[in-house]
Amino acid sequence: MALSVYWNLSTTAAPDRRRAEWGEGERAWVPARDAGSRCLQINHYDYLTQVARAAELTGFDGLVIPDEPDGEEPWIVTGTLLRETRRLRLVTAIAPGSASGVYHAKMASSVQRFSNDRQAWLIDGPRGLAAGDPVAPQDSAARTGELLTLAEGIWGDGPFDQEGQHFIVEKGGLGGLVRGRRRPPVWLRQSEQPGADLLVHAGVLLLDAAVSIDALADLVADARRANPSLRIAASLPLLTRADERDVAVEAAYLDPAPSTLVGTYDAVTAKLRDLAAAGLDIAVLSAADQIREVHIAGEQIIGRLRAAAVAA
């Protein structure tokens, strides 16, 4: 199966953060906030929308919309993109403790109805008391299991009952709201070390830390023992340029993290092919200065992957 390519839509990367933001006078070319007029104002979501559209236009299959503590709230980002994108899958980060189990699914039912079933859920771990989440790390997996069981149970006519430690529902069922609608496929994070009991609920396992090709093959084998239809995704920060010299200049300037996929367009494409051969199904690419890097990745990397697939 061909490698799918997603973009991680950050809302906190430094070069992107202030785009379409109102200035406090420190940058003369940025419009000052005019509280008297709400019309015709641009805001940061105009920029986020443009990054999303760039990903769609350059051939990405989807966006991962993360829940960054200093960033925008992912349900809202997802909502603003429903009618601004046509085809992209939208993988919304979900904090299980942030809503009732029913309300997570209720919001998803509208997203699926409005987007023609393009949402998936990326389940995050516990967020701690600074985010109002009192659940201890050792209880997190049980809570996730309850959430996923409840979401599956009420995604239909019901009546579905659940009396859990974290979520309850009585005579639940979303009925006509979800008839003919796909329940959002679930992505789980490898860093949360999901057990077989959780993997059976999942469609995708996201490897969210650096992984070698050798380790990848083992991870894929282990995960597929729990769930044979599981697809494997990996978070891959990207730094790619046309030739070695450009790569070196950029790397010296950016000082990329060790897990970053660094190299020329050809080298990075070859590395992705190797990962795909070892069992990777989805590459989730990321880089700061997103409007520029989305174009580089889309045109040069996805372009190479697709051209090779067409030639074959």
Place this chain on the structure above:
Amino acid sequence: MSIDFYWRIPTHGCSSSIRERSSNRGDWSPLVPGNQAPGLADGAPDGTSYLDHMTEIARAAEISGFAGGLLPSFPMTDDPWVISAALARATKAFRFMIAFQPGFLDPVRAARMSASLQRATNGRVVYNIITGGGGPSQRWWGDPFDHDDRYGRTTEFLDVMKGVWKEGPYTHKGRFYEVENAALPPALAGEDLPTVYFSGSSEAALQSAARHADYYLSWLEPFAQLAQKFEQVKRRTAEIGRGIKCAIRVEVVARRTEEEAWREIELGFANVKAQSRDSFGGQRGDSVGVQRLSGLGVADARDYRDLIVSPNVWGGFSLLRPGPALGIVGSYENVAARLDELIGLGADSFILAATPHLEEAYRVGEEVLPLLRHQAVQRLEAAE
């Protein structure tokens, strides 16, 4: 003082006429003659959804001078947060009055979602805080708490949400919520808190409203009863050193003449099956608002005129569609006169509705609101 006029966005389909009870706009009902047909491209669905129709209602309300719209939230409606985020980019000045219950979201998440949505809309978020109708449907929502508990929770929810947003890092350990050094990120924290519309008729609700609401929102009730309720809310709020405004949510049928308006009601009433009349009053739950409206004799009515409560006020709207019983029916002049009367009794804001919501937004905006005697009716910022 200015009066705000909001419109309602129907979040579970709309009908092309108040005469028919069924929703024929929206994708829940099967395709029959008279239904808004799904768009097809080469024989396949073209990707439009009920969101597209809601978008057009919001735009009609915006064009017609309404400040924004209420987005109700019930088990079988689309979700107001998702609708608002999706409509943020399809509208310019329309404010989103999001109905939600504190049991749906935790307060830190609610603060982040709201602040992000304020950023996406340039500050167009308004809350309609509902504490719940109770009974079986609360557990349908996944909410285990009973009536008075829920009002205690609403108060604590709003304390924490405001604290995290405006006083962070914020620490709180209460009966329902626990947070430690919680704050919004700087880009979000600078946004304004949404204006709070608060519903609820019970003693527990009034206590909670006095503490946190900017507007106390009520369905239309018999005018004297409503005036008394508003007076009580304002007195209760003044006792704790705050001020509060009052708002009314009311459906209208406004036509060129009284006769034309009442003909809509006559035909609508005639289309109601006897069994739906008899089942009125079977509404479950522990809502005091519902109890206050019972005893109007809807089940016994055999003629629409039996349900005329006072001049231009009809008590049978709950037969024509789910929701409150009382609404205003009459000529443009008389509907405007009743709204003026309500302003005189203490109303500072209205959420109006009429079926079909798209076309009627134009009619009410163009024909009724300009007739109000009240001089300072706030039309949507015309200068923009």
